[in-house]
Amino acid sequence: DIQMTQSPSSLSASVGDRVTITCRASQGISNYLAWFQQKPGKAPKSLIYAASSLQSGVPSKFSGSGSGTDFTLTISSLQPEDFATYYCQQYNSYPHSFGQGTKLEIK
Amino acid sequence: QVQLQESGPGLVKPSQTLSLTCTVSGGSISSGSYYWSWIRQPAGKGLEWIGRIYTSGSTNYNPSLKSRVTISVDTSKNQFSLKLSSVTAADTAVYYCASDPLEYWGQGTLVTVSS
Numbered sequence: 001d002i003q004m005t006q007s008p009s010s011l012s013a014s015v016g017d018r019v020t021i022t023c024r025a026s027q028g029i030s031n032y033l034a035w036f037q038q039k040p041g042k043a044p045k046s047l048i049y050a051a052s053s054l055q056s057g058v059p060s061k062f063s064g065s066g067s068g069t070d071f072t073l074t075i076s077s078l079q080p081e082d083f084a085t086y087y088c089q090q091y092n093s094y095p096h097s098f099g100q101g102t103k104l105e106i107k
Numbered sequence: 108q109v110q111l112q113e114s115g116p117g118l119v120k121p122s123q124t125l126s127l128t129c130t131v132s133g134g135s136i137s138s139g140s141y142y143w144s145w146i147r148q149p150a151g152k153g154l155e156w157i158g159r160i161y162t163s164g165s166t167n168y169n170p171s172l173k174s175r176v177t178i179s180v181d182t183s184k185n186q187f188s189l190k191l192s193s194v195t196a197a198d199t200a201v202y203y204c205a206s207d208p209l210e211y212w213g214q215g216t217l218v219t220v221s222s
Contacts, residue, residue, distance in 0.1 A: 043212040095169040098154040
């Protein structure tokens with residue numbers, strides 16, 4: 001199985017900040033990587049697919065990059081609604097594993 | 108806009124079979140545009156991919172659950188289903204159905220395994 005490791009596990013930031021979350025795969029996954037945002041009590045929301053493609057309706061403040069084993073999600077100009085938990089997921093091979101999550105909190 | 112809704116018992120006894128159904132609306136499950144997936148999340152923990160099915164009936168399962176999982180599709184009802192056998196307390200979680208790619212998600216349903 002491919003292990004997905006996110007860093008950091010938690011992150012404190014202020015409104016207006018720019019933050020970057022990293023996701024590392026235990027083996028190469030090309031660009032078969034997605035990012036999700038989850039708020040408490042809600043289903044995850046798709047943000048990015050194919051490592052860097054923005055899902056329809058998702059604001060351009062979210063951006064993704066990477067290929068192979070190392071990937072990043074960058075969120076610019078943080079707003080209160082952006083504070084949530086973020087997950088990466090690889091869909092290169094089965095099982096389609098998720099990272100452990102990064103909780104983004106308000107400083 | 109595709110919408111998904113999970114349904115099924117919220118309480119299952121240990122050793123019994125958990126059964127959930129996902130009803131798809133706003134699009135045909137037979138369109139061929141998506142696979143259809145199940146994902147679960149224990150309280151306070153991360154997401155676990157359970158498996159997925161294509162409209163043809165072709166399935167892929169998480170090896171950690173494969174011996175206990177069955178995912179099926181009923182195109183006449185625009186539904187797909189999850190069965191998880193021999194459940195224990197470790198199977199207590201919010202269960203989500205979703206399209207695959209994971210663009211559309213159901214709201215999730217909490218299933219508790221307890222006697």
